[in-house]
Amino acid sequence: MIYTVTLNPSIDYVVQVEEVTLGKLNKIHTDFKLPGGKGINVSRILHALETESTALGFLGGFTGEFIANWLKNECIDTDFIQVQDDTRINIKLKSIEETEINGRGPTITNEEADRLLRKLSELKEDDVVILSGSKPPSLPEDFYQQLIKRISGSNATFVIDTTGKDLETALSYKPLLIKPNTVELSDLFNVDLKKQEEIIPYGKKLLELGAEHVIVSMAGDGALLFTSEGVFRGISPSGTVKNSVGAGDSMIAGFIGEFMKSKNAVKAFKMGLAAGSATAFSDDLAKKEDILSILAAVQVEEF
Ligand SMILES: Nc1ncnc2c1ncn2[C@@H]1O[C@H](COP(=O)(O)OP(=O)(O)OP(=O)(O)O)[C@@H](O)[C@H]1O
Numbered sequence: 001m002i003y004t005v006t007l008n009p010s011i012d013y014v015v016q017v018e019e020v021t022l023g024k025l026n027k028i029h030t031d032f033k034l035p036g037g038k039g040i041n042v043s044r045i046l047h048a049l050e051t052e053s054t055a056l057g058f059l060g061g062f063t064g065e066f067i068a069n070w071l072k073n074e075c076i077d078t079d080f081i082q083v084q085d086d087t088r089i090n091i092k093l094k095s096i097e098e099t100e101i102n103g104r105g106p107t108i109t110n111e112e113a114d115r116l117l118r119k120l121s122e123l124k125e126d127d128v129v130i131l132s133g134s135k136p137p138s139l140p141e142d143f144y145q146q147l148i149k150r151i152s153g154s155n156a157t158f159v160i161d162t163t164g165k166d167l168e169t170a171l172s173y174k175p176l177l178i179k180p181n182t183v184e185l186s187d188l189f190n191v192d193l194k195k196q197e198e199i200i201p202y203g204k205k206l207l208e209l210g211a212e213h214v215i216v217s218m219a220g221d222g223a224l225l226f227t228s229e230g231v232f233r234g235i236s237p238s239g240t241v242k243n244s245v246g247a248g249d250s251m252i253a254g255f256i257g258e259f260m261k262s263k264n265a266v267k268a269f270k271m272g273l274a275a276g277s278a279t280a281f282s283d284d285l286a287k288k289e290d291i292l293s294i295l296a297a298v299q300v301e302e303f
């Protein structure tokens with residue numbers, strides 16, 4: 001079974017404003033609301049690709065209800081811990097450039113946090129848990145580590161898509177996949193990585209530190225896959241970018257959905273690249289037909 005964990009879900013409030021002027025009244029051209037949060041996005045793409053998962057994490061208030069209803073309508077299995085405080089609203093402002101304003105997230109009480117920890121003590125060996133996104137600040141600093149210990153204690157595997165210390169600490173527990181983007185990788189090693197050649201030694205280092213597969217995503221420039229078999233470069237197909245929010249989550253879902261079936265990392269990487277680009281070319285997350293039509297155009301070569 002695949003589980004996704006979103007500690008800090010959101011309503012993504014997507015607003016289009018022709019030109020934003022700070023300090024003035026700006027009128028919205030179009031707007032819409034989507035369920036957001038990285039693990040939830042992964043569950044939605046997995047479902048689009050006909051791989052079922054259960055979405056876990058914390059949801060609260062009217063905003064949490066919006067997300068729960070949306071996922072129910074999409075027939076996605078969920079088992080969220082209900083919290084007292086409201087789930088956050090993240091603003092995705094589309095203008096000449098894309099600007100994101102993300103909330104800090106609700107207060108999670110110790111009792112609510114414990115309920116999630118207990119849930120993750122009941123896993124089976126062949127379960128995979130995808131841990132994605134930021135933590136609300138009220139959770140303990142080492143909360144991801146506490147979750148990973150439970151997962152590893154059940155001999156289940158995990159994927160982690162987060163940043164900084166949480167990502168660094170997770171490596172020694174041998175994640176099946178990590179997917180930093182270029183900025184996140186640069187931050188992790190306190191360097192400024194720009195070219196693909198510069199990224200290679202750091203991707204390899206992440207394998208040495210414990211990750212089984214590493215994808216370094218580079219938005220429109222594609223991605224690099226690092227495995228014990230070698231390093232592979234994936235080229236993104238070109239298209240009209242509508243919304244890059246969730247492209248990284250789609251890439252993880254594409255990879256894991258395919259890897260769970262074939263155990264073939266290069267084949268899974270191709271599906272990840274297709275799902276990432278298909279989402280970048282869609283208003284919401286990609287649909288199955290968009291992903292499959294892009295898959296044929298995805299190119300992967302050994303680096
Ligand atoms: N502009 C684009 N054109 C084509 N493909 C894209 C574009 N942006 C993203 N993708 C695809 O999606 C993958 C993941 O995108 P990106 O590197 O932006 O991840 P991310 O930073 O984790 O994104 P996010 O946090 O917005 O979900 C890329 O490696 C690429 O395959």
Ligand SMILES: O=P(O)(O)OC[C@@]1(O)O[C@H](CO)[C@@H](O)[C@@H]1O
Nearest residue numbers: 010036037038090133134245246
């Ligand atoms: O604050 P986090 O958890 O790092 O990121 C949250 C978020 O920006 O990530 C998703 C896209 O990847 C969005 O749906 C959501 O708003």
